[in-house]
Amino acid sequence: MSTIDSSLPKMVEPQSSASMQVPDASGRFGDFGGRYVPETLTRALDELVVEYQKARNDPDFQAELDELLHRFVGRPSPLYHAKRLSGLIGGAQIWLKREDLNHTGAHKINNTLGQALLTLRMKKTRVIAETGAGQHGVASATACAHFGLPCVVYMGAEDVRRQKPNVFSMRLMGAEVRPVESGSKTLRDAVNEAMRDWMSSVEHTHYIIGSVIGPHPFPQMVRDFQSVIGKECREQCLSSIGRLPDAIVACVGGGSNAAGMFYPFIQDTSVRLIGVEAGGRGAQSGEHASPLTFGSPGVLHGSYSYVMQDDDGQTSDVHSISAGLDYPGVGPEHSYWKDTHRVEYTSCRDDEALGAFDLLARNEGILTALETCHALAKAAEIAKTMSRDEHLVICLSGRGDKDAAELARLRGQQW
Amino acid sequence: MTAIDDLFAKLRASGKKAFMPFVTAGDPNMAFTSKVITRLQELGCSMAEVGFPYSDPIADGPVIQASYTRALGNKLKLQQIFDQIQTDKANWSMPLVAMVSYAIIHRQGPESFIMAAKQAGFCGAIVPDLLVEESPKMSSLCRKHDFNLIQLVTPTTPPDRALRIAEASSGFLYFVSVTGITGERTQLPEGLVDRVGWLKARTSLPICIGFGISTPEHVRLLAPVSDGLIVGSAIVRCLESASSSEEQALQNAGQLVSSLLAALET
Numbered sequence: 001m002s003t004i005d006s007s008l009p010k011m012v013e014p015q016s017s018a019s020m021q022v023p024d025a026s027g028r029f030g031d032f033g034g035r036y037v038p039e040t041l042t043r044a045l046d047e048l049v050v051e052y053q054k055a056r057n058d059p060d061f062q063a064e065l066d067e068l069l070h071r072f073v074g075r076p077s078p079l080y081h082a083k084r085l086s087g088l089i090g091g092a093q094i095w096l097k098r099e100d101l102n103h104t105g106a107h108k109i110n111n112t113l114g115q116a117l118l119t120l121r122m123k124k125t126r127v128i129a130e131t132g133a134g135q136h137g138v139a140s141a142t143a144c145a146h147f148g149l150p151c152v153v154y155m156g157a158e159d160v161r162r163q164k165p166n167v168f169s170m171r172l173m174g175a176e177v178r179p180v181e182s183g184s185k186t187l188r189d190a191v192n193e194a195m196r197d198w199m200s201s202v203e204h205t206h207y208i209i210g211s212v213i214g215p216h217p218f219p220q221m222v223r224d225f226q227s228v229i230g231k232e233c234r235e236q237c238l239s240s241i242g243r244l245p246d247a248i249v250a251c252v253g254g255g256s257n258a259a260g261m262f263y264p265f266i267q268d269t270s271v272r273l274i275g276v277e278a279g280g281r282g283a284q285s286g287e288h289a290s291p292l293t294f295g296s297p298g299v300l301h302g303s304y305s306y307v308m309q310d311d312d313g314q315t316s317d318v319h320s321i322s323a324g325l326d327y328p329g330v331g332p333e334h335s336y337w338k339d340t341h342r343v344e345y346t347s348c349r350d351d352e353a354l355g356a357f358d359l360l361a362r363n364e365g366i367l368t369a370l371e372t373c374h375a376l377a378k379a380a381e382i383a384k385t386m387s388r389d390e391h392l393v394i395c396l397s398g399r400g401d402k403d404a405a406e407l408a409r410l411r412g413q414q415w
Numbered sequence: 416m417t418a419i420d421d422l423f424a425k426l427r428a429s430g431k432k433a434f435m436p437f438v439t440a441g442d443p444n445m446a447f448t449s450k451v452i453t454r455l456q457e458l459g460c461s462m463a464e465v466g467f468p469y470s471d472p473i474a475d476g477p478v479i480q481a482s483y484t485r486a487l488g489n490k491l492k493l494q495q496i497f498d499q500i501q502t503d504k505a506n507w508s509m510p511l512v513a514m515v516s517y518a519i520i521h522r523q524g525p526e527s528f529i530m531a532a533k534q535a536g537f538c539g540a541i542v543p544d545l546l547v548e549e550s551p552k553m554s555s556l557c558r559k560h561d562f563n564l565i566q567l568v569t570p571t572t573p574p575d576r577a578l579r580i581a582e583a584s585s586g587f588l589y590f591v592s593v594t595g596i597t598g599e600r601t602q603l604p605e606g607l608v609d610r611v612g613w614l615k616a617r618t619s620l621p622i623c624i625g626f627g628i629s630t631p632e633h634v635r636l637l638a639p640v641s642d643g644l645i646v647g648s649a650i651v652r653c654l655e656s657a658s659s660s661e662e663q664a665l666q667n668a669g670q671l672v673s674s675l676l677a678a679l680e681t
Contacts, residue, residue: 036517036544038474040569195473200595299518312493313522314470
């Protein structure tokens, strides 16, 4: 799985039927998506569909969100030509879409501000969120502090351990972090616990889901809020390169940064889109978190999508060095893009991701989130197979400061 | 007509109510689950709901979730549930209903699941994460195999939607008492009796109330307005100690069930 360059066909003339007009009214991206949740949540989800549609068509909502994204988050994020890295790899010109430079250090804030605004419109008075790497937790805590909403963040106890700086940041901004001790104590268990909270609190609480997962309308709504990445990137490519890029690479856990980056390019079939999942320690079940690469369609956390599961439909344990990718499911639109062959999916091992961290740190002076390092590692391999006048964009979804302590631990160094 | 339809026809004719305990399959093993079902029948329960352990239950509170974790921790497989129920079903005259996540049903294929469950001895299924919008295919397969698909109505369900769900349900309608997850409550929400009564006047389908019911007071309050009551977490909690002493666990659960049944009679 480390030799993606030879195994992936280059899509010169992609024969993809992927549409941008998804999901349908029932939340389906082709066969995927839908809504598999207890009846208790239906009314809130229906309300959310209505309120979100109203907000989408309300110029005031868009203007308020745009203003926040500009002055509070610092958008547009730069598209940076990594010349030194490009030269070192000796293939395509590599461009970095710098979501790591956003306020709170990742793309997650694009979504939480949008959903926090919706929370206010729905007159709900409390926010809950789940988090893996803590980036979505921090972005939720930030949006809630900004608007004065109480915020509870569910986080797997294992992730609380490996992402301490983010836990501290959330608490500094007044959020309550609740460690989840059940199951594998990671992102999947945090989602379960947040859903259970929502089952009891749904009448006054909004659940800000952090990725393109969950029941309809979350996959669509989170994709739309994150699409600012791809829209900006498309314009920036046209002005900086003078044309669209040849390839775009993004990491995929639940898949929100990738969905936001890819979606505005779906109909630009000359652009290769490549999603990189967590390959962990190897291809055996339990050693990785790559449902699109090794899983099968099933139901998890409210939608139908690729998932790591056993013969009985029980969710399998997964592993990734990065808390944000350590998840057995993936957003339904990614499953749709996989089956329509619009996006190529591959996976990257822990050790390859760690190597990519050093590559960017030492040659460009950028500390990258371990999640994003998965995209970096595969992008470097792909760039090598391309010519110098071709252009490859990497979605640099998050900064790596949060991983410093975990990296030191993994390397047996003092922190 | 399934055994569930027969049961409610008989109960209604005699003015009685159903008492339906929930038991987690395979906690800690299927042989014990069979013993529990036998004991529940001896005590006079009308029907039993068998919970199929699932790795990611979002409608369940800590007690049932923990029982699922214990069962799956002991490597319980779906086939073991079916095999044990099929082996022992001759001992039971009361109907059994499966409480099972759609994740499990989808993996088997809905029709294969229904056929396997029916062959094992289940009369129907409650699928807590299959909304009425997503259920037409499963519904028609259930009809084809004379297997009940029991749907749920909750306090957050708008009235017109509740009627639609009742229309789509078969066997009985599961009325969830609280906005929340399974688990014992000291108090049940205000207005519950009225909401059940409103729906009962508009459907001929039997209505059973579940979630949060754990005391004789709850039973006395809700029995008159419903066709039956479902008790889960309170029983599962009594059975938690089964791995150290099966007899003690059975005795604890038996005492609780007897007290609730006695309240149902009064």
